[in-house]
Amino acid sequence: MAHRTTLSRRTCLKGLGVAMALPFLETMTWGETPKGAAKNPVRMAFLQSPFGVYPDNFWPKDAKTFGPSGVVPPTLEPLRALLGDCLVIQGLQNPGINATKGSTHLVETSSWLTCTAPKGGGMVEVGVSADQIAALQVGAYTAIPSLELGIQNSNFSHTGEDGFAGAYYDTISFRTPTQPLPCENNPRSVLNRLFSSRKSMPKRRASSGGVAAVGGGAEESEGRSLDQSMLDVVMESTAELRKHISGTDQRTVDEYLDGVRSLEQRVAAIEKQQAEAAHAKQAKGNTKSGLKYSDPIEVAVHDGGKWSEKVKLMGDLMILAFQTDLTRIATFVFEHPFGISYPELGFTEAHHECSHHDNNKEKIEKLCKIERFQIEQFAYIVGRMKGLLDGNGTLLDNSMVMWGSGMGYGLQHNNNNMPTILAGRGGGTIRTGRLVHATGTQGDLLMAILARAGCAPDRAIGSGTKPSNDLV
């Protein structure tokens, strides 16, 4: 694969891994933001673990004593130093979703960000997920509308239980009611996606026959690249194909066309960002005065490794994408509910097996170890973001990183009291360092989060009705 970086001018290979060094952010300008350019963009990430939590070890007993220097339940201990930047939300419900019957674990994944119940019948049909609702509104400001990350290889086409499509298990992102977005599980693919722009054959002035106009300024980038024009022709020619296919297939072709159009937008966004970066570079004195930005973090991409290493690596890539404003939206599935185990903790009982602990002490102990381990990874990501300057504050200040589960307590397969932690201040719009009891539903919470990132506050998410007030 040909590597051509969009933002990076220096890419160095170190040993087996790829270590990247990017230019100083000062040479870059932000893409547009929904409400005026002065503010830094607000990023959001949705991180999911399956099977809920073991309540006794997770929930703080007392809101007053809970805090960085107070009483912290064992599962949340890794997050202690960061609790001042977190909002722990208790009693959150996802109404209308019955997780206790039938294919419970595909319900917990597919309803978490959609707040709708998935339909059966072998096909995917569920609500559009919050991250994709956001991607549709603010995704256009960045080169990549949204990132969907995962850890395990999931085979996206197995048939699920009870005639439910297997794809419900594999992702928490649904771009349309019928289009699940597979998670990227390979860090190298994520890296490629972030930093190797496709080489679109540039359009030349036919008369000159000279050098291509790449990054040469806004005028040249107005013209469509040859790739874009080529895709236009391909789209036109599908009209012929449509005559010979059924309604279902026409929908398939529509989705295909939608994919092509989104791709064109992405190509245009990349080209625009490149042009802007080039402009900013030319006008050297024109850096953002008074605001401080950390250098983009270095990420060494490696294959394989332990689960915790993989989560950290994916987390780093996500942070890097946020830092460089390649995207503002990400989902990250820590674990698919297939019942994987964590040998690095010194035992091999699978997470799912432990969640059905039958009040067996040994199993509860192992379950809590796994849950704490997952919180440890969440804490790593949050901590790293807190350590990065992002203009008027830290990257964490300008972000909302939500960790949670679509289930409350795995043993009972219920989904009342879904564990939820929201880290980051959403650009100074969230009062963190608290334990709150939810007054709204999961849908309401997601609406509140999206509104803070510049999305329309009245766009309902599944069963949500109004943005929750719990964040302030």
Next chain:
Amino acid sequence: MRFPTCTATFLTAFLATTGGLVGGGTSAWGADTSSAMLASAFDKQVKPLLNTYCAVCHGTEKQKGDVDFSTVKDGEQALGQLPLWKSALAKLTDQEMPPSKEKKQPSDAERQTMQVWMRALKRLQPPDPGPFIIRRLARVEYDNTIRDLFGVDLKAGSDLPTDVPGEGFGNTVSPLLMEKYLIAADDILDRLILPDQYHLTSPAGQLGAIIAGVPEEGKPDGKERIFTSPAELTTVLSIPAEGTYSIRIKAGAEQVGKEPVRIGIRFDGQFVQELKVLAPTKRPAVYTCSTKLVNGKTRFSVVFINPVADVDLPPAAPAAPVGNGKKTPAGTAPKPAPGAKPATPAKPAAPAADPSKAANRTLLIESIEIVGPPAGFVGEAQRRVFVALPGKDVAKRDAAQKIAQAFAYRAYRRPPTDLEIQALLKVFDLADGQDEVFNESIKLMLKAVLVSPQFLYRTPDDRVEAKDPVVPLGDYELASRLSYFLWATMPDDELFKLAKDGKLHEPETLATQVKRLLKDPRAHALAENFAAPWLGLDKVADTTLDEKKFPGVTKDMRQALADEGLTFFDGMMRESGSVLDFIDCDYAYMNGMTARLYGIDSVKGPKMQKVHLDDKNRGGAATMPGVLMVTSTPNRTSPVKRGKWVLEELLGASPPPPPPNVPALDKQDTPENAKLTLRQKTERHRDDPACASCHRVMDPIGFGLENFDAIGRWRDRDDTGGPVDAVGELPGKQRFSSPSELKKILMGRKDEFLRTFTSKLLAFALGRKLVGYDEVVVEDLVEQMAKDEYKLDTLIGRIVASYPFRNRQTLH
């Protein structure tokens, strides 16, 4: 309305069993006759039986399970209630109804009368090939298709999501996937369609060298290199395409002795050509040779053959002829004589040479240049793409049209329409209009093909008149369906030709082609894409195991465990084996590594071998170590998982997912439970009525396999140290106490297995879930198998010949 012949057969059988029915000669098997006969048979034969045996619970008084036969007034009405009879048939066949506690039980003959009637009714429905959808290529299909389209295996789809072909395939294309297709297309074309000649020029100083055995890296600003001792200039080249390359070396020398300075050109250590450097160091000249290279990485070296002047050296070998490939060198370079001493007095030294080594010759290499094959003429991929080139008599656009026509024909797997060709030429014009070189314009055009839905999806052949609701597949569509089923790739030339001639659909031709395709190595794709997911062997590589408890299960071992099942399927397919071998057989495939799990010492080496088994407990899919491994937990066996596997994968019964633990059950938990054996713990499932209905069936099957540990080794004692208790019982009082006895019972239920296996394979072949009429097709296939020793290859042939495989629904 047409009926397949089997309907008639079935009705004949029905007539025979029921002692003959109302008139109507056997010659007139029209639809009306059939329905009239069945309606009349219902009134005369079936209705009385329902009244006698079923009406008590499913009649006017009680309607258990919402079933009420009294609402079915007569035969005419009965014909319209297919779902009712389907479920009744299942209950009758499984002896579930009438319940065994009822005293009044139908005789076997009576039971059969009802069953035959219900089966005949199922066949009354018109044949239906099921929903037709255009199918996107799965990743493996994409990879293979690109390979066969260009003739070069690029593994181009490695960045695509890991989807697998088969019944639950997700057809959708997300923007991300679209982007990946575009990146893959760029990547493929960058590697295959060269913008111009491959051209590498480099000053010698920038390349690495080995001087007197010591490697020395090149310098970024290096210029020429001067050698006065045994030396080699060396670098690794990435050759983009197969072809004849010119090598030009600009060099000069200071001669010593009679013999001129000689250099040798090598690729990957193979000697290709020797050159004599006669020009002086002050005025270096270009020395050239050419050689054939294949694409890929190759180490290129220029060797200084005779740095040391030695009068005793043999005269220079005559220049070898141009090598015909790096693998068959034209000659071998004589090695410089080690330790040879300078014999002739020194000549005036070269400016850079060390005067103390004056007896040595001096070689100066200024630069090397390697020029690749003219694009469009060499290499398999280029030969396939560039079927025409612009020239004196051929206009650019005409050549482009010929290329588009030929490429789209193969890429779309059918003749492209005029409009499709026009669209491609429009793309060509986009690039050509801004003075791109011909190859670049072609590249853009090919890119359009590779991201088109016509390539990414298998689309219908529009030459087929689609006026009827159901039409036979066009020959091109049939060719694709066949090749993707058996090879997971596009049709080959022979299939294309038969499609073009309109012959492929002829039954004999089709049968011959199935045989041919199954013999081809590419048919292994069926084992990989169908058998591996079915048996669960695609999970062997990633199954977590407790490494302390099971050391030695290496990556290679896992690979071999998966290969065992694939080779088993492959062997069965190629050797006309019986599918019943999946239940039980007296052989297995193993290599030296996996033989240890079988407790067999005589098998050695990494190669898979077919081994005769004396142990009756082994043999068949359920006792394959790979299968036993994926149905275990990381540190112990799981009778529940194994039982579920046998039920689902071999017997086609799908137990519903377990209900969540209810708090009431939690409270039953006591510390004593920790002391229970695995069997006792598992048997608790059956105390709870909510769990019992499934676990009653599932668990005992799994216990029958308890003699195999979590990686499939035989054991007599389980983890607690006690003897393995492999006793079990299946509903219907079928007792067993060993894997061998369990397999015997399963063999007794072979009809369920045959139905399951056939259904799975048919669903894979059609790329969709089975619905409606497919059930009848499966029944026929199973029936035919029994007459033919259950041969797998015959079954595959019959699936290809089956109605739903050869036909499709249209828009009407």
